[in-house]
Amino acid sequence: MLKRVFQGISLLIFLLIILIAVVLFRTFSFGGSNNTAPVALPTVPAFSSVAISENVSAAIQIRTITLTAGDPRPGREGPWLELEDLLERTYPDFHATAEKMKVADYTLLYHWEGSDPSLDPILLMAHQDVVPVNIGTEGDWDAPPFSGEIVGDYLYGRGTIDDKTSLITIMEAAEALVDSGFQPTRSIWIMFGHDEEVSGSGARAGVEYFESQGIEMEMVLDEGFMVVDPFPITGTTVGMIGIAEKGYVTIEITSRAAGGHSSTPPRNSANIQLARALVALDETQMPSNLSEPPMSDMIAALAADMPFMTRMAFANQWLFGSMIEGQFSADGASNAMIRTTTAPTMISGSIKENVLPQNAVALVNFRIHPSDTMESVLAHVREVISGIDGVTADISQREGIGNEASPVSPIDSRAYQTLAAVAAAAGGDVPVVPALVLGATDARWTTGISENVYRFAPAVIAIGDLSGFHGTNERIAVDNLERMATGYAQIMTAMASE
Template sequence: MKIIGRIALALLALVLLLAAVVVVRTLTYKPKAGADLSQVKLAAPIAIDNARAAQHLSQAIGFRTISHQDKAEDQAPEWERLHAWLQATYPAAHAAMTREVVAGRTLVYTWPGSDPKLAPIVLMAHQDVVPVTAGTEGAWKHPPFEGVIADGAVWGRGAIDDKGSLVTLFEGVEALATQGFKPRRTVIIVSGHDEEAGGSGAQAAAALLKSRGTKAQFVLDEGLAIISDNPITGGQAALIGVAEKGYATLMVTAEAVGGHSSAPPADSGGVLTLAKAVTRIAQAQFPMKLDGPGGAMMETLAPEGPFAIRMAMSNRWLLEPLIIRQAAATPPGAALLHTTIAPTMLRGSPKENVLPQDATAWINYRIAPGDSSQTVLDRARAAARDLPVKFAWSRPPNEPSPVSSTTSEAWKTIAALARDTAKAPVAPALVTAGTDSRYLVDVASDTYRFQPMVFSMETIKMIHGTNEHMTLENLDRAVQFYARLIVTAAG
């Protein structure tokens, strides 16, 4: 009995020691030392006409520059009207910059700096928007292509994604050019015309810049924003994308003999084989990790969060499985931590009473940094194992982007301005969707993805959805951000 008592006391002592270690580490927790933002000298706010900016965004929404799935639905005159409107609406900006058109509709502007030794900066905002889903028009508070200004906001498709960025960027440039500002560092603006349909315009712009030997200090595009109810802090936080996932769609095909459905083979032909393959592939999930931009975001913001979050992040050596389980409780949270697998399309027989000669599934992957299209293919093949299926990419995959620096001068400038704009903590993060900036990573030292706008976790759902709108506060915030960024980085 004495031995049992001693063991119990030893275990109690161990538990108390472990608890003490956890508490001490929590109370003394600090994230890894990041860049010192206090030394960045930010440009002062500028005078702008917010009412006029709202009118301009309203007008831009009226141009139906829609990227349809079917290229045959393309409406070329809408882009021509938008381009003419930009030139007429922003005369000082167009007088200060040279304008080039590549891939038919993508715009590349250059505002020459006085010091050619300084690496340029590249600012991006695309022209196209997604369609409004048929049958949902009546659910909009205001017609989606009229740009109605009401209830303290500008309403319509593209108000946020991405004509909001395009217009506020030009508003900032116009204000600076009107005031006589002349950059020391060259400023390049790239505005793709088909970001929502693959980004061929951005690829053409990248090829143009590469041919000139351009190596920019940084690229800044859309991607993340200021979240007012960030799940980690419970309050406002500015998230800057330092990387974005790759994109690939794998076609899995099972061949079969075909025939009449009245006499099916024992295995029901290719459809059953395909179903088994897709099930196995979807169940072979990539492991979730706290390494990379998703984990960096959590680690950076944890000191601003409640005690439980600080305790968990300061004791990753003990609690990492619990952290991952909690983060993965929602699909967006899980997407930050691993490569995702999403079967999206199926094709089999053209008729209900015909056995198909082949059946195909399309599986969409968003590839996290650290993985690649090859690791995706290898994992799918291993999951399907002995099943008689073939694999092919629906189109060449986009690999995940490199992870940009969080210690460079470019990061310091953007992060300091984002923090000042948000009046809240700033953190690196991962963009789980795709942006045009993925094509420009080779023409810049660093690529960042951030829109200087405030959204809640609920209101951000309006992007690509119903009732998309830009509040007048966000409009003012974005114009100020872009103007101050140009003066701070290129002045």
């Protein structure tokens, strides 16, 4: 009997040792590369942050604010024309070399023709417009939001992160390359959309132009990520390159009931049933996905830089998967990286306090992960609310029907490898990871003209400064200006010299 017990314990210990061995083996063989790219970066002209800061500041002072689709309204186009004029005056040599055209009235397209027309061009993008500053918050800024003032090491203003510094430093790079005698082999296109923050009609018109000309792009580069310091999972500086962006759909949930006087309410009025539906949707989130790109690629690229325990957990998701999922789900930003998010935003019921509603309606905004679709979101909602009487769900048409998540761009393309090398250099030899962009960019219109669509700017940004994005105290460290112009020049040179 005792012998059997000992045999049982030995077997347990044996199995435990095998388990530990498997966990450790998987941990040490996990990822293995920090993804530093093999691309050698070209030498490019030298840039001066001080000189560039004057041009960024001038662009910040031009109030190209968009509020609703269709902006700028007739008679309000002055700032866009002023910005176009600023570019023409500030970058005369590039304007003398490239062909400029306009689509959708104010979106600027530049074509710097390459010497070999058989090669697909590259497209660099930024947008001219900015979001407004909330009325009454101007005084909370350390410098007025449309002053373009430098305070300490930072240049302040609406558009410094999103997205005028990219716009200006792309032009700085192009002008300096023209002056240096650089001649692209592959054509370089530059597109500055005029209404990214409201509808993106300008970028869409640009893409339609490319499609009408049969032009496919070897690479599309737009805003999205930068080098972030520190990156939450590792606590170190990491370059992030967006290889996909989430989609967008709003589901309208309608709850119908008899209505009537509030002095004799039934137990399951329209509002109560609607509330049940919203609680059910909150409690049944859409499934997470850590096993497909971009998430799986991001985790593999980070492996070498993770603390041991974190690495062990990620390497053994068969064992620690639910723990990892729980940690990601606990924080709004990381939760948004791993699943389609559920956000009830608008609710309406009765129009009077003593009247029961016959229809109660909620709008629930979903940001679609690349592993889901608008259809799968709707199916999920209908499934979750199926047991609740009188409640139906449909895709809302109020702001258009939304859009699917983008395709996921590859990380073994020359374009990605080049961007990874630029990002690594911009951060000072840092690891670079592919990532999912949570908001929408103009890049989403371009996935029909290129397989290699990336979202990245060669700047280093402190995590704390991300709050300025569409918020108060939007600012960029002045030393980023040289870094960004250098990075864009490296990208143009490396991608367009073949």
